[in-house]
Amino acid sequence: MAEWDEDLLCRFYRTMVTIRFFEQAVEKHFLAGEIPGFVHLYIGEEAIATGVCANLTEDDYIASTHRGHGHCIAKGADVNKMMAELFGRRTGYCKGKGGSMHIADFSIGMLGANGVVGGSLPIAAGAALAISMLDQKRVTVAFFGDGASNRGTFHESANLASVWKLPVIFLCENNQYASTTPYKTTTSVEDIADRAHGYSMPGVAVDGNDVFAVYEAAKAAIERARNGGGPSLLEAKTYRVKGHFVGDPELYRSKEEVEEIFKKRDPISRFEKQVLNEGLLSQKKLDDIKLEAQEVIDNALAFAKASPEPDPSELLSDVYA
Amino acid sequence: MAEWDEDLLCRFYRTMVTIRFFEQAVEKHFLAGEIPGFVHLYIGEEAIATGVCANLTEDDYIASTHRGHGHCIAKGADVNKMMAELFGRRTGYCKGKGGSMHIADFSIGMLGANGVVGGSLPIAAGAALAISMLDQKRVTVAFFGDGASNRGTFHESANLASVWKLPVIFLCENNQYASTTPYKTTTSVEDIADRAHGYSMPGVAVDGNDVFAVYEAAKAAIERARNGGGPSLLEAKTYRVKGHFVGDPELYRSKEEVEEIFKKRDPISRFEKQVLNEGLLSQKKLDDIKLEAQEVIDNALAFAKASPEPDPSELLSDVYA
Amino acid sequence: MREITFAQATLEAMDEEMSRDERVFVLGEDIARQGGIFGQFKGLPQKFGTDRVRDTPISETAIVGAGVGAALGGMRPVVDMHFADFMGVAMDELFNQMAKIHFMFGGQRSVPVVVRAPDGLTNQAAAQHSQSIEAWFLHIPGLKVVIPSNPADAKGLLKSAIRDDNPVIYFEHKMLFSEIGPVPDGEHLVPIGVAALTKPGRDITIVSYSYTMKVVMNAVSMLKNDGIDPEVIDLRTISPIDKETILNSVAKTHRLAIAHEAVKQGGVGAEIAAIVAEEGIDFLDAPILRFGAPFTPVPFARSLEAAYRVKAEDIYSGIKALFD
Amino acid sequence: MREITFAQATLEAMDEEMSRDERVFVLGEDIARQGGIFGQFKGLPQKFGTDRVRDTPISETAIVGAGVGAALGGMRPVVDMHFADFMGVAMDELFNQMAKIHFMFGGQRSVPVVVRAPDGLTNQAAAQHSQSIEAWFLHIPGLKVVIPSNPADAKGLLKSAIRDDNPVIYFEHKMLFSEIGPVPDGEHLVPIGVAALTKPGRDITIVSYSYTMKVVMNAVSMLKNDGIDPEVIDLRTISPIDKETILNSVAKTHRLAIAHEAVKQGGVGAEIAAIVAEEGIDFLDAPILRFGAPFTPVPFARSLEAAYRVKAEDIYSGIKALFD
Numbered sequence A, B: 001m002a003e004w005d006e007d008l009l010c011r012f013y014r015t016m017v018t019i020r021f022f023e024q025a026v027e028k029h030f031l032a033g034e035i036p037g038f039v040h041l042y043i044g045e046e047a048i049a050t051g052v053c054a055n056l057t058e059d060d061y062i063a064s065t066h067r068g069h070g071h072c073i074a075k076g077a078d079v080n081k082m083m084a085e086l087f088g089r090r091t092g093y094c095k096g097k098g099g100s101m102h103i104a105d106f107s108i109g110m111l112g113a114n115g116v117v118g119g120s121l122p123i124a125a126g127a128a129l130a131i132s133m134l135d136q137k138r139v140t141v142a143f144f145g146d147g148a149s150n151r152g153t154f155h156e157s158a159n160l161a162s163v164w165k166l167p168v169i170f171l172c173e174n175n176q177y178a179s180t181t182p183y184k185t186t187t188s189v190e191d192i193a194d195r196a197h198g199y200s201m202p203g204v205a206v207d208g209n210d211v212f213a214v215y216e217a218a219k220a221a222i223e224r225a226r227n228g229g230g231p232s233l234l235e236a237k238t239y240r241v242k243g244h245f246v247g248d249p250e251l252y253r254s255k256e257e258v259e260e261i262f263k264k265r266d267p268i269s270r271f272e273k274q275v276l277n278e279g280l281l282s283q284k285k286l287d288d289i290k291l292e293a294q295e296v297i298d299n300a301l302a303f304a305k306a307s308p309e310p311d312p313s314e315l316l317s318d319v320y321a
Numbered sequence C, D: 001m002r003e004i005t006f007a008q009a010t011l012e013a014m015d016e017e018m019s020r021d022e023r024v025f026v027l028g029e030d031i032a033r034q035g036g037i038f039g040q041f042k043g044l045p046q047k048f049g050t051d052r053v054r055d056t057p058i059s060e061t062a063i064v065g066a067g068v069g070a071a072l073g074g075m076r077p078v079v080d081m082h083f084a085d086f087m088g089v090a091m092d093e094l095f096n097q098m099a100k101i102h103f104m105f106g107g108q109r110s111v112p113v114v115v116r117a118p119d120g121l122t123n124q125a126a127a128q129h130s131q132s133i134e135a136w137f138l139h140i141p142g143l144k145v146v147i148p149s150n151p152a153d154a155k156g157l158l159k160s161a162i163r164d165d166n167p168v169i170y171f172e173h174k175m176l177f178s179e180i181g182p183v184p185d186g187e188h189l190v191p192i193g194v195a196a197l198t199k200p201g202r203d204i205t206i207v208s209y210s211y212t213m214k215v216v217m218n219a220v221s222m223l224k225n226d227g228i229d230p231e232v233i234d235l236r237t238i239s240p241i242d243k244e245t246i247l248n249s250v251a252k253t254h255r256l257a258i259a260h261e262a263v264k265q266g267g268v269g270a271e272i273a274a275i276v277a278e279e280g281i282d283f284l285d286a287p288i289l290r291f292g293a294p295f296t297p298v299p300f301a302r303s304l305e306a307a308y309r310v311k312a313e314d315i316y317s318g319i320k321a322l323f324d
């Protein structure tokens, strides 16, 4: 552990708590009726986006999912614009036209959340194709869920990326559930990472609640892709702590299951314990970062709430370029 | 070799030469302008359908492809009705409405050729689901090509069949080409059979030009499925001797490649040599079967040619049940 | 008559048909463990088991394809699409397989599959969870397409769809699931292909369906004050279209308006307008009016979603202008 | 003017645009090694390399999706669908991704993808290789849809489509590839969204597009003998529709017929008829006529395929009856 750079450790922590606080604020305001639409929270999965994106630059691409807030934040998105978008305000990333499931920030290589499960996989492969045709040194990371791994888009994209040796990392967030269905009831393989075999690419499974492990595994896959080594499949094993969407009655599992797992595996408290135990960061440093992050989120809320709704006339713009 | 039943050997031979003669007649009449549409020949791949279907009863299902004549014949279809369909006559299997890519015979469990590559895979899984829900002792065999193995339908169907333990055998005919593209240029795995791993099902590759090997491998997979053991993936390695469709200019490979491979691997002459060498069948027996088969095909041609075209008024029937 | 919700009405239909015929079963995402995202499968798994109410992987292509295959194997599947927006994922299965098998194979086998597709705007669900795409299916021979606007029709059409030997697409508007309305006791079937004359009238024929029927009825109330008395037809089935009911009505009222939630360009309204312009143009004393969404994807923000919707005021003022 | 084939015209368009802009490339099945199933890519791989003329696996979903992703990554992909019939396989990518990204993300990024889709009846290719499904795309905001009927438009529209920053679906009828016609030398662009007045006339406006334009022109010759002089409009672009050209013509001729190869129900003809019934009904002196295929999948047998087609005789006698 000793060889971790302090800046990187702070970055890990800042990203994780920013995501956590963002999501907690979103949950609260959704339940209060202030955020409409469908919202899927990333709570408990923060270590994945954090560990992966710490290896990326703003030139690299990520393609995201319906559960995309964490990916955005980890890639460096502006939380003000994110929050405003969730509130449906014209200052939001998409001028209020998209909402939670449709946030993108092309200025930092965030190619978009997607309301269609598995929809971003071929898009990610295509972005990687552009990278390779334009002889760029970039990579693309395609986040997708365990549920999405059963869509044909996963198969077709993985095969395409492999035969064309594209610089793309297929990053499966296996949180054990696809909405209401437990992993084993819908998915025919023990480790999704094993599916890599069918596309002659490396497949690695890591503990997705351990930001260090995610960082290291992603680093290897990203370096490989960046150096012309082609695609990889990375499976980050995690657990969906919250309901599938905010408001989910969660009839399909017990509260005890959730609490027990979260207590053991919460990536943030695990990180805190580790860095404190090993004396890598001080409690004060952690507290400062937390305070800052909370302020950032409070500001984002204030920004969103103070922003106007789009004018009805804006409905007809942005349909065509 | 000695333990092969003579009837079975005769059946192998009869089926293979019937397919061969059928296809040769089709090629000739297509080139003469008497058969319209698109026609894809099964020449050189006869051992696969033959070896597989010898393990099936009329109650079992098969789902076929655009290259489906061989599957039909091996499953026991009436070549008269097949030929008439290819000629677009009302005595054909589909009253002339389907043509080569759309032949089905539900009375013998042949669920249909398919003009959409990979289109029959989910249908096959569904038929297997019906079998399992109706508690029948049947199985379904889904034939598909190496090219089709890159379609999302393969992935989704294999996963579905595995999680539901359906009695279906995914039978990949790897003939090294998808139209103009050689296998390696589009497919990211050495053996398609290896993809089975991603669905926790057995995956076996066999020499698809050896009817004995195909028969044995299919027998194991079919028995497994019939006894509740769930799906398997079987890859029969073969070679597409003819152009992709009749009329294909074949600019993408050399005549020499084709001739050399066919000389070595033709499943019919290989079978002849084997049974003669080992004294399992006599030359006379083989000749008789060949003569009979030729007669069957000649009759089919005569039947098709003598049959009327459908009346234009039939266009509007069979749209709805 | 007793009053129940639309969701309840579909549940009764499923329950009755699954009890009546063992071959009827349902497959789709998230239907068994939680009873469907709109509660439209609640209780069915408990009664019929998770074999007949099956949660599937997220594999729409395989789900629809497997529905088709199961039908060929002797079952009568009901396939739930979760959201109509995901039909694109299974479009080949819907239009090249399910719709064509009966014809393509010369009538050898029918394909009794019902595809349930919750559609329409609800609670700012935005571009990929709010669409109305029924018009595509109007253009696909071999399919029947139904789209109820109230609990009674929801029940009667679903039962008829399940009993039909053809593939039937059953669109159900997400905003309607909680709607309450009278549903007859006992066996209640609504024939496919027959429109309902929801309200007789004199001055103009308004053709609509699904949730927009409610919007239309609000507009009708507003028009009353102006002494305008519309006749309202609820299509209920989009394919095959009940031309006769429409033409008879226009012959009487001499005016026609069509309203739906889907974008206007290329919508079902175009076909209705065309039929009347072709076969009943002499009846018409005024331009045909079409009300539909503007030509844009569905937006998220409240203000924009509101602007996107066809509103009773739009229909009211459009129609009123015909009489000014 | 020099005369070349339609296939040659599309080749020139590709060649010129690929030379002009390095970001333009093509991906699709069987386009590189054999030049495309209709010869429409012949010579391009030799000139531009197999990196820019890429053979793909049989993965339409990924091909279209990768086209979208490549566009977001700065390229300008042309995606070949092999047959329009396979668009269903990639329908989600076409309508939920490609068409909506620009709007959904608030205009941040455009999606300059051209999707080439060979469609229509040819040589008894039957139910899954003969379809005309352009009407679906008329109903999808965010897409442009073009559909040339002759070599000059084929070239000019393809070039415009490639330069357009929006996703454009380019339907090309399989029977047209070998058609010969005049094509201007040098740079030739045809604007998207502008119909062509192919033949001026007095007595009736006939709106058509693609291969059916030939059928219409044959019908026009036949009508001449009866002293009927139609005005013929070639839509060329289906979305956005050039309403003005249509309405101006009908204002002059007072009659309207629409003809296309796709099934009549729910086809593009419905939208054209509806536009005129809405905005130009007072111009009309006769019922609108629509010519399209009967409501059935495409059959295989020669006799049936012939019965399925819209024929010049049908158009001739339908129009003539208006004047009897």
Ligand SMILES: Cc1ncc(C[n+]2csc(CCOP(=O)(O)OP(=O)(O)O)c2C)c(N)n1
Pocket: A040, A066, A067, A115, A116, A117, A118, A144, A145, A146, A147, A148, A149, A173, A175, A177, A178, A179, A240, A244, C029, C058, C060, C082, C086, C089
């Ligand atoms: C194609 C498609 N099918 C179904 C849905 C509905 N849906 C949204 S999220 C979800 C579950 C996704 O599970 P997973 O991929 O594991 O991601 P997670 O939600 O667990 O992060 C489903 C079924 C959808 N949006 N798109």
Ligand SMILES: Cc1ncc(C[n+]2csc(CCOP(=O)(O)OP(=O)(O)O)c2C)c(N)n1
Pocket: B040, B066, B067, B115, B116, B117, B118, B144, B145, B146, B147, B148, B149, B173, B175, B177, B178, B179, B240, B244, D029, D058, D060, D082, D086, D089
């Ligand atoms: C979805 C789809 N894409 C493309 C085609 C065009 N096509 C027909 S056959 C074929 C090649 C199929 O290759 P493979 O699956 O290996 O079968 P084979 O022809 O070798 O038997 C292609 C690309 C099609 N019919 N359907």
Ligand SMILES: [Mg+2]
Pocket: A145, A146, A147, A173, A174, A175, A176, A177, A178, A179
């Ligand atoms: Mg999950």
Ligand SMILES: [Mg+2]
Pocket: B145, B146, B147, B173, B174, B175, B176, B177, B178, B179
């Ligand atoms: Mg092959």
